[in-house]
Amino acid sequence: MTGTGHDGRPRYAYLGPAGTFTEAALRQVASPDDAEYLPQVDVVSAIEAVRADRADHAVVAIENSVEGSVTAVLDTLATGDPLVLQREMIVPVSFVLAARPGTTIGSVRRVAAHPHAWAQCRRWLAEHVPGAEHVPATSNTAPAATFASGERHPGFDAALVPPPAVGPYGLVPLAEGVADNHHAVTRFVLVGRPGPVPPRTGSDKTTLVVHLPSNQAGALLEMLEQFATRGVNLSRIESRPIGDSLGRYSFSIDAEGHVDDERMAEALMGLHRVCPHVRFLGSYPRVDRPHGDVRPGTFDADFAAARTWVEALREGRAH
Numbered sequence: 093m094t095g096t097g098h099d100g101r102p103r104y105a106y107l108g109p110a111g112t113f114t115e116a117a118l119r120q121v122a123s124p125d126d127a128e129y130l131p132q133v134d135v136v137s138a139i140e141a142v143r144a145d146r147a148d149h150a151v152v153a154i155e156n157s158v159e160g161s162v163t164a165v166l167d168t169l170a171t172g173d174p175l176v177l178q179r180e181m182i183v184p185v186s187f188v189l190a191a192r193p194g195t196t197i198g199s200v201r202r203v204a205a206h207p208h209a210w211a212q213c214r215r216w217l218a219e220h221v222p223g224a225e226h227v228p229a230t231s232n233t234a235p236a237a238t239f240a241s242g243e244r245h246p247g248f249d250a251a252l253v254p255p256p257a258v259g260p261y262g263l264v265p266l267a268e269g270v271a272d273n274h275h276a277v278t279r280f281v282l283v284g285r286p287g288p289v290p291p292r293t294g295s296d297k298t299t300l301v302v303h304l305p306s307n308q309a310g311a312l313l314e315m316l317e318q319f320a321t322r323g324v325n326l327s328r329i330e331s332r333p334i335g336d337s338l339g340r341y342s343f344s345i346d347a348e349g350h351v352d353d354e355r356m357a358e359a360l361m362g363l364h365r366v367c368p369h370v371r372f373l374g375s376y377p378r379v380d381r382p383h384g385d386v387r388p389g390t391f392d393a394d395f396a397a398a399r400t401w402v403e404a405l406r407e408g409r410a411h
């Protein structure tokens with residue numbers, strides 16, 4: 093990837109400060125030796141940094157296996173100047189309950205945590221720190237940075253932080269492996285400005301935002317049929333309110349396949365015909381499943397043979 097930072101290195105905006113799970117996802121994409129890491133205060137700022145050309149890419153969490161979607165990311169990508177997803181990364185997520193040296197778990201009353209972190213540890217906290225009050229944090233390392241700044245009244249006694257952030261911020265662990273689900277993972281995406289789509293790998297994902305015609309019976313079914321009849325499986329679909337009035341929804345969709353796959357291209361053409369708005373948010377390799385399943389009759393060769401047949405019909409060469 094070409095860089096446009098002041099020293100020629102690519103610039104990556106991400107949720108900081110240092111040590112977040114988002115930074116772990118960014119490290120899968122570019123080493124800090126070869127790239128400029130630009131920590132941001134929230135995911136919207138990270139995405140807007142790309143739109144404003146203050147960064148070449150953003151790395152943002154899009155979905156957690158326990159808490160679900162990061163709606164601020166879905167909504168920020170759905171409107172505004174077009175951006176695309178270029179890659180996805182998965183990071184296992186478990187936390188450390190950490191505090192300043194000298195703190196005991198029995199004395200903890202207020203726990204700082206990013207809302208997604210709190211939601212992923214709710215049951216553990218109820219059991220081990222009963223009655224603890226949630227102090228919302230902008231990221232998983234923001235409270236650690238507050239502790240490290242020497243602030244005398246941080247407003248919390250302990251924080252849920254990613255394991256690699258405990259030592260660098262001078263904290264001590266009160267409990268490790270904190271999670272309600274020990275297999276929890278968060279999916280992150282690399283966001284960039286539109287350009288050539290990454291080549292298809294045979295196991296790809298295409299992300300879309302789709303609006304339905306209003307007040308039309310069967311509109312949702314007709315939209316879904318565009319995928320189903322071409323053998324395109326959906327790995328995620330959720331509705332988000334459009335915001336201008338009640339009852340208007342935008343669908344955020346991950347479909348299995350690449351825009352270069354015939355079945356996906358045909359599904360996109362179908363959506364373009366029947367839906368008032370379709371935003372293409374990119375095709376990129378999927379990391380959660382190395383081999384996609386293709387339904388018989390929906391391989392590229394099947395579409396090519398069918399097209400050849402229709403062309404022959406038009407020219408009177410076949411029946």
Ligand SMILES: O=C(O)C(=O)C[C@]1(C(=O)O)C=C[C@@H](O)C=C1
Nearest residue numbers: 112113114153206208231232278
């Ligand atoms: O990257 C981080 O450390 C964050 O604070 C963000 C975030 C998220 O937005 O989901 C990332 C991973 C965890 O699921 C909890 C929080």
